[in-house]
Ligand SMILES: Nc1ncnc2c1ncn2[C@@H]1O[C@H](COP(=O)(O)OP(=O)(O)OP(=O)(O)O)[C@@H](O)[C@H]1O
């Protein structure tokens with residue numbers, strides 16, 4: 001758009017990171033519904049805050065209450081959901097924060113777009129690989145039950161596809177390890193760029 005011109009500021013991303021004594025990063029959790037993304041994201045946020053890191057969780061359900069309240073679950077809306085989240089994560093990283101995102105983000109192409117928007121040097125993909133049988137048993141929101149009964153269209157793993165990451169930075173199967181262990185493992189990612 002010709003009439004829209006970027007106006008540069010007087011504070012760099014590096015200035016902000018120095019102020020917060022940390023390196024900004026986005027830890028992108030992807031996986032099926034009930035795989036444990038939100039549980040893990042909020043436990044990790046607590047852990048990082050306790051360790052003196054400034055961080056923030058962008059959670060799928062929470063974001064759909066506000067910013068993305070006008071979006072549904074069609075492929076097109078899921079892509080727009082991820083695009084907006086990635087732009088918000090990018091802004092938060094620019095502000096110096098460590099961002100943890102908890103979105104099913106089922107499409108490889110959408111996650112690649114998120115990585116482009118955020119920047120590959122700040123993007124870490126964590127595949128929450130909990131098997132679908134375990135997710136179905138957990139079913140904390142009763143969604144698998146509804147989808148299997150044909151009452152919920154576009155439900156990932158039942159009536160919509162999930163495309164697993166091909167080269168994630170980390171894989172976590174929450175049916176095998178405790179939340180505490182998962183947090184310890186992922187927290188290492190936040191230290192790999194000299195935070
Ligand atoms: N080791 C574990 N790590 C994470 N969650 C676990 C673990 N063991 C059991 N759970 C349970 O699994 C469920 C995971 O649900 P959660 O809401 O975190 O999933 P989600 O991936 O965010 O799903 P959605 O995409 O629907 O938001 C919770 O009820 C949680 O208590």
Ligand SMILES: [Mg+2]
Nearest residue numbers: 037038060102
């Ligand atoms: Mg969730």
